[in-house]
Amino acid sequence: MTTFDLNDDSVVVIIGSGAGGGTLGNELAQRGAKVVVLEAGGRHEIADFVNDEWASFTQLAWSDTRTTGGSWRVAKDFPNLPAWIVKAVGGSTTHWAGASLRFAEHEFRTRTHYGAIEGANLADWPITLAELEPYYARAEDKMGVTGTNGIPRLPGNNNYKVLAAGAKKLGYKEFHTGNMAINSEPRADRASCHQLGFCFQGCKMGAKWSTLYTEIPAGEETGRLEVRPNSMAIRIEHDAAGRATGVVYADAEGRQQRQRARVVSVAGNSIESPRLLLNSASAKFPDGMANSSGQVGRNYMRHTTGSVYAVFDRPVHMYRGTTMAGIIRDESRHDPKRGFAGGYELETLSLGVPFMAAFLEPGAWGRGFTSAMDAYDRMAGLWIVGEDLPQERNRITLDSKVKDRNGMPVASVHFDDHRNDLAMRDHAYQQGRALYEAVGATRTFETTPYPSTHNLGTNRMSANARDGVVDKWGKAHDLPNLYVSDGSQFTSGAACNPTLTIVALAIRQAEHIAGRMARGEV
Amino acid sequence: MREVDKRTTVRRRVFLRGAATAPAAAAAVAAGMTIAPNAAWAADLKAVKPNTMTVLARAARDIYPHDQLADRYYIAAVLPYDDQAAKDAALKSLLEEGAAQLDAEAKKRFGRDYIRVGSEEQRVQVLQAVEKSAFFQKLRGDLVVSLYNQKEVWPKLGYEGSSYEHGGYIRRGFDDIDWLPEA
Numbered sequence: 001m002t003t004f005d006l007n008d009d010s011v012v013v014i015i016g017s018g019a020g021g022g023t024l025g026n027e028l029a030q031r032g033a034k035v036v037v038l039e040a041g042g043r044h045e046i047a048d049f050v051n052d053e054w055a056s057f058t059q060l061a062w063s064d065t066r067t068t069g070g071s072w073r074v075a076k077d078f079p080n081l082p083a084w085i086v087k088a089v090g091g092s093t094t095h096w097a098g099a100s101l102r103f104a105e106h107e108f109r110t111r112t113h114y115g116a117i118e119g120a121n122l123a124d125w126p127i128t129l130a131e132l133e134p135y136y137a138r139a140e141d142k143m144g145v146t147g148t149n150g151i152p153r154l155p156g157n158n159n160y161k162v163l164a165a166g167a168k169k170l171g172y173k174e175f176h177t178g179n180m181a182i183n184s185e186p187r188a189d190r191a192s193c194h195q196l197g198f199c200f201q202g203c204k205m206g207a208k209w210s211t212l213y214t215e216i217p218a219g220e221e222t223g224r225l226e227v228r229p230n231s232m233a234i235r236i237e238h239d240a241a242g243r244a245t246g247v248v249y250a251d252a253e254g255r256q257q258r259q260r261a262r263v264v265s266v267a268g269n270s271i272e273s274p275r276l277l278l279n280s281a282s283a284k285f286p287d288g289m290a291n292s293s294g295q296v297g298r299n300y301m302r303h304t305t306g307s308v309y310a311v312f313d314r315p316v317h318m319y320r321g322t323t324m325a326g327i328i329r330d331e332s333r334h335d336p337k338r339g340f341a342g343g344y345e346l347e348t349l350s351l352g353v354p355f356m357a358a359f360l361e362p363g364a365w366g367r368g369f370t371s372a373m374d375a376y377d378r379m380a381g382l383w384i385v386g387e388d389l390p391q392e393r394n395r396i397t398l399d400s401k402v403k404d405r406n407g408m409p410v411a412s413v414h415f416d417d418h419r420n421d422l423a424m425r426d427h428a429y430q431q432g433r434a435l436y437e438a439v440g441a442t443r444t445f446e447t448t449p450y451p452s453t454h455n456l457g458t459n460r461m462s463a464n465a466r467d468g469v470v471d472k473w474g475k476a477h478d479l480p481n482l483y484v485s486d487g488s489q490f491t492s493g494a495a496c497n498p499t500l501t502i503v504a505l506a507i508r509q510a511e512h513i514a515g516r517m518a519r520g521e522v
Numbered sequence: 523m524r525e526v527d528k529r530t531t532v533r534r535r536v537f538l539r540g541a542a543t544a545p546a547a548a549a550a551v552a553a554g555m556t557i558a559p560n561a562a563w564a565a566d567l568k569a570v571k572p573n574t575m576t577v578l579a580r581a582a583r584d585i586y587p588h589d590q591l592a593d594r595y596y597i598a599a600v601l602p603y604d605d606q607a608a609k610d611a612a613l614k615s616l617l618e619e620g621a622a623q624l625d626a627e628a629k630k631r632f633g634r635d636y637i638r639v640g641s642e643e644q645r646v647q648v649l650q651a652v653e654k655s656a657f658f659q660k661l662r663g664d665l666v667v668s669l670y671n672q673k674e675v676w677p678k679l680g681y682e683g684s685s686y687e688h689g690g691y692i693r694r695g696f697d698d699i700d701w702l703p704e705a
């Protein structure tokens with residue numbers, strides 16, 4: 001396989017191999033660029049995946065220390081696990097469920113549509129839905145999203161059937177088995193879904209799209225892309241003119257290496273990307289790289305989430321088949337009459353017994369809890385994905401006390417729910433309970449949000465350099481050749497699972513970077 | 523609908539693994555082991571006192587009571603503490619002192635050691651009295667994994683575990699629900 005010299009300064013260095021980094025790497029390699037992807041985690045292929053929740057978590061999840069603050073309940077229940085995301089080649093696309101939704105037009109322009117909301121730092125994106133539509137289409141084709149490109153939707157499992165029956169009783173109109181980046185029939189040399197029920201543990205069929213076995217090997221096949229696993233970026237360097245020149249990283253043995261670069265892209269997901277920029281402070285960039293606006297690390301969003309689990313008098317076996325097996329979209333509209341701005345989706349979700357024990361009601365014990373676990377096979381469940389509002393004080397900072405094994409300060413994640421988030425969550429909980437009660441639930445649970453699986457907004461896009469970190473291409477306002485290529489670019493979160501948008505932005509960004517390279521601008 | 527067989531599979535000895543997050547040496551737990559004062563299985567441990575270990579097992583059952591689970595699953599959940607405590611003096615004293623505190627609380631309220639208090643309701647009152655302690659938090663937090671991550675426990679709660687080697691659920695009931703109103 002191709003390897004590049006540490007001193008080769010003609011390569012694009014991408015930090016992170018997930019949805020953003022993996023896609024950008026392949027797209028650039030296809031356009032003739034030379035690419036080095038630095039990935040902090042190891043490379044675990046499909047054959048290594050295990051249908052076992054804790055064992056898989058140990059294999060793939062980011063478990064290096066992070067710290068927390070703020071009034072969100074995660075800080076109390078999981079003080080060192082603010083987020084459930086991945087440290088491995090493929091990033092969180094190994095764990096993800098596959099739900100792939102396009103933003104609505106108003107979700108790109110929240111300041112315009114929602115107005116000024118106290119405590120929220122709303123802004124319009126510098127791009128519109130119309131500009132992104134062609135890239136959404138390419139992303140859907142690349143990822144094989146069901147319900148697009150003539151790809152049939154997946155069959156509904158038991159958990160979906162309960163959801164759908166309840167949705168119908170409540171009078172909802174738009175519900176189906178979703179737009180999923182999961183093969184409903186063999187496609188792109190990958191098998192179809194066999195309803196294993198372990199989508200969160202790495203799909204052992206390879207039916208679910210992940211950069212691990214799509215983008216990355218496709219890029220490697222060009223001979224122009226090298227993935228370096230177990231390589232943790234610590235600092236981005238620059239020259240006197242303020243151009244990024246390379247990345248210092250710790251290799252598998254903990255030795256520091258310096259990879260020179262023509263262009264640097266940061267795609268470490270929304271906690272690690274700002275951490276890296278803040279840790280790259282220098283005399284020229286005293287508050288952190290690309291941070292003249294002071295917005296690096298701010299406006300952290302995690303979606304307004306929560307689950308409703310319902311117990312029935314008869315069996316459901318919700319764990320059989322796709323984890324996210326269907327969606328109700330009726331509540332995703334912006335309709336302030338409900339008492340909040342923005343909207344939410346209801347999507348089925350199922351956890352196995354090990355994770356259910358940990359997440360159903362963290363801290364609970366006694367017969368109230370065990371009687372719920374005894375009803376495990378009679379449970380159905382859904383997850384709320386709602387738009388949460390960006391707030392300046394919800395932010396990632398460098399922890400001044402805790403360092404990782406490379407001596408790099410760990411990320412501290414501060415989060416307070418906004419009034420709008422709380423009102424939305426309450427509404428969604430009520431709708432979820434009503435839906436299940438309408439089809440005979442005998443007991444329902446409002447389950448508190450899990451550690452964040454969606455992490456967004458900490459290097460936001462803005463038209464004006466003073467309001468954000470990157471421009472409409474994801475290029476840092478402050479540097480000519482530094483890009484952000486993950487969900488931290490998001491100006492708003494929308495009532496959508498984020499990955500399709502991350503991939504669409506990465507395809508668009510690759511075109512832009514390749515064009516600039518061809519024109520000799522970088 | 524295809525149901526999960528929840529009956530015990532009869533085997534003389536079952537080998538259960540400790541907490542996945544703290545992979546301990548596999549603890550060998552025999553089918554007939556029960557939680558009782560002076561239990562033979564707790565007599566011969568490396569680090570933890572026999573009385574402490576039986577109190578931990580009793581407390582484990584009282585914290586997460588599942589009447590369809592035999593005592594041995596709770597014993598398997600706490601037995602790995604012996605190996606861990608042998609290497610960790612702070613853990614050892616947390617457990618010894620915690621168990622002693624449960625006995626002291628039980629004596630104060632009900633005039634006897636924790637494990638000899640006959641009513642579950644009364645033992646739960648003792649646990650509630652120490653609920654905020656580091657000992658209780660540690661025990662409860664570990665049990666979430668050391669009890670519920672035992673593969674033998676899963677079918678008893680109606681969960682089937684790994685499915686890949688069985689071809690998934692595509693032909694094994696992923697959509698076999700038969701009691702819903704037409705959607």
Ligand SMILES: Cc1cc2nc3c(=O)[nH]c(=O)nc-3n(C[C@H](O)[C@H](O)[C@H](O)COP(=O)(O)OP(=O)(O)OC[C@H]3O[C@@H](n4cnc5c(N)ncnc54)[C@H](O)[C@@H]3O)c2cc1C
Nearest residue numbers: 016018020040091092097098099233268272486497498499
């Ligand atoms: C259980 C679960 C279910 C999900 N379901 C869905 C879903 O259905 N739909 C959806 O849209 N989204 C879903 N998501 C979210 C989705 O996975 C993420 O939005 C997406 O993967 C984010 O892409 P990314 O490129 O920003 O980061 P990631 O995919 O997380 O990739 C970042 C990578 O960067 C690496 N990295 C970080 N810092 C460094 C460093 N300093 N040096 C080197 N490497 C570094 C990390 O190890 C990681 O591999 C889910 C997530 C989880 C965990």
Ligand code: SF4
Nearest residue numbers: 193194196197199203
């Ligand atoms: S249910 Fe389908 S998508 Fe999920 S892990 Fe199984 S085969 Fe993969």
